[in-house]
Amino acid sequence: MMEQELQYITEQQTPYARLSLAVDRVLYDTQSEFQHIQVAESRQFGRLLVLDGVFQTSLAEEWVYHEMITHVPLTLHPNPKRVLVIGGGDGGSVREVLRHPSVERVDMVEIDGEVVRVAKEYFPQIAAALLAEPERLHVKIGDGIAHVKATRDEYDVIIVDCSDPIGPGEGLFTREFYQAAATALKADGILVQQTESPFMHQKLVHGVFAAFRSVFPITRLYLASIPIYPSGLHCFTLGSKQYDPLRQPPREGIPGDMHYYNSAVARAAFALPEFVKDVLRNRPE
Amino acid sequence: MMEQELQYITEQQTPYARLSLAVDRVLYDTQSEFQHIQVAESRQFGRLLVLDGVFQTSLAEEWVYHEMITHVPLTLHPNPKRVLVIGGGDGGSVREVLRHPSVERVDMVEIDGEVVRVAKEYFPQIAAALLAEPERLHVKIGDGIAHVKATRDEYDVIIVDCSDPIGPGEGLFTREFYQAAATALKADGILVQQTESPFMHQKLVHGVFAAFRSVFPITRLYLASIPIYPSGLHCFTLGSKQYDPLRQPPREGIPGDMHYYNSAVARAAFALPEFVKDVLRNRPE
Numbered sequence: 001m002m003e004q005e006l007q008y009i010t011e012q013q014t015p016y017a018r019l020s021l022a023v024d025r026v027l028y029d030t031q032s033e034f035q036h037i038q039v040a041e042s043r044q045f046g047r048l049l050v051l052d053g054v055f056q057t058s059l060a061e062e063w064v065y066h067e068m069i070t071h072v073p074l075t076l077h078p079n080p081k082r083v084l085v086i087g088g089g090d091g092g093s094v095r096e097v098l099r100h101p102s103v104e105r106v107d108m109v110e111i112d113g114e115v116v117r118v119a120k121e122y123f124p125q126i127a128a129a130l131l132a133e134p135e136r137l138h139v140k141i142g143d144g145i146a147h148v149k150a151t152r153d154e155y156d157v158i159i160v161d162c163s164d165p166i167g168p169g170e171g172l173f174t175r176e177f178y179q180a181a182a183t184a185l186k187a188d189g190i191l192v193q194q195t196e197s198p199f200m201h202q203k204l205v206h207g208v209f210a211a212f213r214s215v216f217p218i219t220r221l222y223l224a225s226i227p228i229y230p231s232g233l234h235c236f237t238l239g240s241k242q243y244d245p246l247r248q249p250p251r252e253g254i255p256g257d258m259h260y261y262n263s264a265v266a267r268a269a270f271a272l273p274e275f276v277k278d279v280l281r282n283r284p285e
Numbered sequence: 286m287m288e289q290e291l292q293y294i295t296e297q298q299t300p301y302a303r304l305s306l307a308v309d310r311v312l313y314d315t316q317s318e319f320q321h322i323q324v325a326e327s328r329q330f331g332r333l334l335v336l337d338g339v340f341q342t343s344l345a346e347e348w349v350y351h352e353m354i355t356h357v358p359l360t361l362h363p364n365p366k367r368v369l370v371i372g373g374g375d376g377g378s379v380r381e382v383l384r385h386p387s388v389e390r391v392d393m394v395e396i397d398g399e400v401v402r403v404a405k406e407y408f409p410q411i412a413a414a415l416l417a418e419p420e421r422l423h424v425k426i427g428d429g430i431a432h433v434k435a436t437r438d439e440y441d442v443i444i445v446d447c448s449d450p451i452g453p454g455e456g457l458f459t460r461e462f463y464q465a466a467a468t469a470l471k472a473d474g475i476l477v478q479q480t481e482s483p484f485m486h487q488k489l490v491h492g493v494f495a496a497f498r499s500v501f502p503i504t505r506l507y508l509a510s511i512p513i514y515p516s517g518l519h520c521f522t523l524g525s526k527q528y529d530p531l532r533q534p535p536r537e538g539i540p541g542d543m544h545y546y547n548s549a550v551a552r553a554a555f556a557l558p559e560f561v562k563d564v565l566r567n568r569p570e
Contacts, residue, residue, distance in 0.1 A: 006301070008303065010305075014329060015307070015328070016291070016306065016307035016327070016328035016329040017304070017305070017306055017307070017329045018293065018303075018304070018305040018306075019302070019303070019304055019305075020295075020302070020303040020304075020305065021301065021302055021303075022300070022301040022302070042301070043300070043301035044299060044301040044302045044485075061484070063560075064558075197512075199346070199510075199512045200329075200512075223510070225484075225508070225510060225516070225517060225518035225558075226517075227482075227484045227485075227515075227516035227517060227518065230512075231510070231512035231517050232510060232511075232512060232516050232517010232518055233510035233512065233517055233518075257559075258559045259558075259559050259560050260558040260559055260560060261558070261559070262556075262558070262559055264556040264557075265556050265557070265558050265559075267553075267556065268552075268553030268554075268556035269553075271547075271549040271550050271552065271553035272549075272550070273349075273510075273544070273545040273546070273547070273550050274542070274543045274544050274545055274546065274547055274550075275348075275544050275545060
């Protein structure tokens with residue numbers, strides 16, 4: 001018997017590029033207060049979370065993003081105790097942060113409580129820490145920017161696990177926010193933000209890097225391969241008050257197995273191709 | 286005035302994933318003796334070459350593939366003089382090989398003369414060396430496998446710049462061919478082949494790596510980010526009789542500017558994420 005024509009879900013990644021994934025079923029499709037939330041079973045990457053039409057994470061590769069946005073800053077800091085995750089409503093980032101025995105407290109501030117609810121129901125593997133509710137984890141549904149502005153000298157590491165700079169994530173891509181984050185960090189703190197693709201979003205990458213540099217003594221970009229994101233190459237911008245990933249090897253010894261991260265990959269992630277260096281140096285047209 | 290609805294050209298990357306690129310015009314569309322050849326003007330990546338429906342290369346990012354498939358083996362070898370490129374009909378690989386002053390002769394054996402003709406007409410930047418016809422370059426239209434089988438102890442580096450293992454590239458993905466290539470190499474020679482995506486083609490990556498390992502004393506995998514290829518993460522398999530990229534830093538000093546390659550990137554390319562190590566170790570289902 002012929003297989004039925006597969007249904008595809010399509011992300012318009014840029015005005016001129018689209019990625020389409022075959023899905024067996026759409027399990028959830030609702031407009032929250034903040035965004036359009038969809039959950040679908042994709043054939044290529046398993047269960048898939050889509051926010052405002054943008055592929056956010058999937059079971060088959062969520063670990064690239066979650067391991068790389070967390071373990072890179074947490075192994076750069078010699079002894080991270082207090083960590084803030086802004087966004088990250090699916091729970092993957094706090095799951096990874098909590099693997100670090102030194103971490104005494106993780107605050108997670110997610111603006112859209114519906115994302116947390118959907119993650120717990122449809123992505124229990126990613127939301128494992130949200131479901132387990134360990135004492136070290138404090139989840140707040142609210143505005144991450146307001147939380148940061150109300151905080152001083154508090155965190156060792158702040159992780160901005162946000163969506164694109166369109167919609168609820170917009171205010172997280174401003175110099176004003178980075179300045180507030182620097183104030184919320186301790187004297188040797190580290191800020192990391194996901195900052196899209198150096199192939200596809202060159203103005204954004206350049207602008208965020210310049211803004212970080214105006215705030216932090218040390219600013220570095222690092223890379224990871226995320227197949228459901230535009231171009232497959234994603235970057236993270238890291239601002240640091242004291243520790244430089246180009247001079248200091250990542251701390252070893254995170255308990256448990258990884259799917260992507262290891263210390264060689266963490267070091268290699270900062271080796272930038274020539275065109276990426278160029279994006280950081282010269283404002284793209 | 287509203288922009289006209291854009292035309293998209295779609296690659297079915299896997300049975301369950303499609304990448305679509307907006308194109309202004311299809312400039313060329315013909316069935317050669319070996320494959321369906323298309324040239325289109327894409328908005329995202331500029332002029333695009335498509336073979337049998339598979340995106341091969343584009344002006345905006347051809348340098349990732351061409352720099353990484355050539356300079357990694359050529360800077361591992363201390364003094365590459367004779368180089369063979371199998372396939373590579375667009376000319377990008379021989380353009381990069383010829384940047385190395387040590388190289389005295391490059392043989393290129395491409396099975397489809399129509400690809401060479403199309404590259405010269407529509408991609409003069411990529412085909413620059415084909416158009417310039419330097420004395421060091423010898424282009425043969427013919428069967429790369431037959432050429433390799435007829436050769437002994439001849440080349441310092443062999444580069445297999447082929448399409449997917451479906452269609453004309455098929456015979457290039459066999460242990461028999463790797464054995465013949467090893468015989469065609471000198472006692473300290475290096476073979477490199479493009480081997481698809483470690484996210485999307487895990488059986489192929491595993492199988493080729495195992496076959497290389499049964500032939501070469503040293504087999505390594507390295508990675509590069511190619512946005513028009515499935516998943517955006519591409520791998521290259523390297524077999525070497527003597528030089529180990531994990532032990533030996535890349536030779537410096539290639540003349541001219543790069544867009545992707547530098548020696549830090551060359552070293553970093555061999556830092557494999559955990560899931561890639563797993564693909565090499567355990568045959569995927």
